[in-house]
Amino acid sequence: MSTTIKVLGTGCANCKTTAKLIEDIAAEKGVPVQVEKVEDIQAIMGYGVMSTPGVVIDGKVVHAGGVPSREKIAGWLAGGVTAVPAGSCCSGGKCC
Numbered sequence: 001m002s003t004t005i006k007v008l009g010t011g012c013a014n015c016k017t018t019a020k021l022i023e024d025i026a027a028e029k030g031v032p033v034q035v036e037k038v039e040d041i042q043a044i045m046g047y048g049v050m051s052t053p054g055v056v057i058d059g060k061v062v063h064a065g066g067v068p069s070r071e072k073i074a075g076w077l078a079g080g081v082t083a084v085p086a087g088s089c090c091s092g093g094k095c096c
Contacts, residue, residue, distance in 0.1 A: 002032035005076075008044045008054035008064075009037070015053040017067050022055070025070060031077045 005022055009015025019035050026033040038044060038056075047056060051065035057076055 002034045003057065003077075004034045004036060006036045006038050006056040008047060008049050008056060009052035010039050010041065010044075011037075012052065014067050018053040018055065021067065021070065022073055025073045026077055029074065029077055033077070 007015055007019040007022065009018070015037070019037055022033065023035055044052065044054065047054060047061050049061060049064045053063075053065075053067065054061055055063040055068060055076075062076060063072065
C-alpha cells in the first residue's frame with residue numbers, strides 16, 4: 001500500500017523540485033508513494049501553509065517553505081513524520 005504525499009504549491013520551480021525529489025528518493029528506497037500536487041491557493045491555505053512548497057503526509061503538514069533536504073525526505077519515508085505548526089516556515093522564510 002502506498003503512502004499519499006501532497007506537495008502544496010502553485011507550480012513554481014521549488015514545488016516541482018520537491019515533488020520530483022520525493023518521487024526519486026521513494027523509488028531509490030523502494031517505498032511506494034503517490035505524490036499529489038495541490039495548486040489551489042485556498043486548499044493550500046486550508047492546511048495553514050503560508051509559504052510554499054509545503055508537504056503533507058497522512059494529513060499532517062511536515063514541511064513548509066523551501067525545498068526539503070534529501071535527508072529530511074528519507075526520514076519521512078522511513079516513518080519519521082513530525083508535524084510543523086500551522087503558519088510556520090521551517091526554512092527561515094525561504095519560499096518560492
